[in-house]
Amino acid sequence: MKKAAIIIALIVVASVIICLKASLYVVDVRQQAVITQFGRPVKTVTDPGLCVKTPFIQEVRYFDKRLLEWSGEPSDILTRDKENIGVGAWARWKISESLKFYTSLGTEERGMRVLDEVIESAVKNVVSSYTLKEVLRNSNRKLEYTTKELEEAEDIKKVQIIMGRDKISEEIKKMALRALEGRYGIELIDVRIKYINYVEAVIPKIYDRMRSERIRIANKYESEGRKEEAEILGSMKRELERIESEGYRTAEEIKGQADAEAVKIYAEAYEKAPEFYSFTKTLQTYETTFDKQTHLILTTDGDYFQYLKSFRQEGKRGQE
Incomplete structure (x- = not known):
């Protein structure tokens, strides 16, 4: 028992x-x-x-009951200015009405799939209606560039950001909320653009455009260099001509002074022995005017003939 x-x-x-x-x-x-x-x-x-x-x-x-993370796959989108880009988005959401969520979806995995459709559709619809600059930038803040030429090229474009990336993200969130409103018991807390990349097919074109821009800048530098080179060479030529002109003028002045001094010396010498001076000048004249091919006809009463005759007679006496 x-x-x-x-x-x-x-x-x-x-x-x-x-x-x-x-x-x-x-x-x-x-x-x-x-x-x-x-x-x-x-x-x-x-x-x-x-x-x-x-x-x-x-x-x-x-x-x-906590905030849940959603991260979407990149979507290929063509912007309003015909730029083909890949846009990735992320979001934070939570189950606000568990009963409605259970009856409509049942599991969090199905909730993620619903967000895939809703948010990615909103991203494509919103981003495609704006230019790439609007999607990339938040304000008209002046960007810093590595070269002055790129900065000037950006100023020429006169880009004006009206919406900006943050406001576009808010617009994506509002569109997604309208699609989710009252249907699944999901509260969408925030939606943001995670990254923006060019799709692989257009990357070579982007590189070509960047390369052509750099070549244009290089050509501009080269043109400016050739201009400065021409200016420097022209300045050097003018300076060389000025120096040569001054040197020639100085040389002519020195030569003139030397000639004047020589004339003065010759004049003083002539005053001291005019006959000897006349004789030497005559000899110099003969030396510069006669050569072996010269035939000279003299009269018997010429000074030069008389001088040669007297010189010959003195030569014979010396031999005797």
Whole structure:
């Protein structure tokens, strides 16, 4: 009897434990729960703590109450100014109405797939209606460039940012909210553009355009260099001509002074011995005017003939 009573008591205790385990559940502070009965939702629990349900009849479905992260795949989009770019977006969302979320989607994975469709569609519709500059930049703040030429080229374009990247992100969020409103129990907290890249097919064209821009700048530098070179060479030529002119003028002045000094010396010498001076000048004249091919006809009463004749006679006396 005692043995049977012990067995019955153990069975009762085990049954109580099983019933308690099946009827008690804990909702974490990070979670919310939906209680279903035969598959139909009957209650939602959002407060954390120990709760009770009908054992073996009701089941608990847990959902995250925290902010959840969504990160989309890059989408190829053609902007209003015909630039083909890849845009990636990210978002933060949460399950605001667990009962509606459970009845419409059931799992967080399905919620992610819905966001894939809604947000990516909003990104394509909004981004395609703006230019690339509007999507990239937030304001008209003057950008800093590595070269003055690139800065001047940007100033020539006169880019005016009206919306900007942040406002475009807000527009994407509003469009996505309109698509989600009242349907899935999802609250979209924020949507942002994560990155913007050129698609791989147009990258070579971008590089070619960048290369042509650099070549244009290089040609401009080369043209300016040739201009400065011509100016420097012209200045050097003018300076050389000025120096040569001054040197020639100085040389002529020195030569003139030397000639004047020589004339003065010759004049003084002539005054001291005019006959000797006349004689030497005559000899110099003969020396410069006569050569071996010259035939000279003299009269007997000429000075030169008389001089040669007297010189010859003196030569004979000396030989005797």
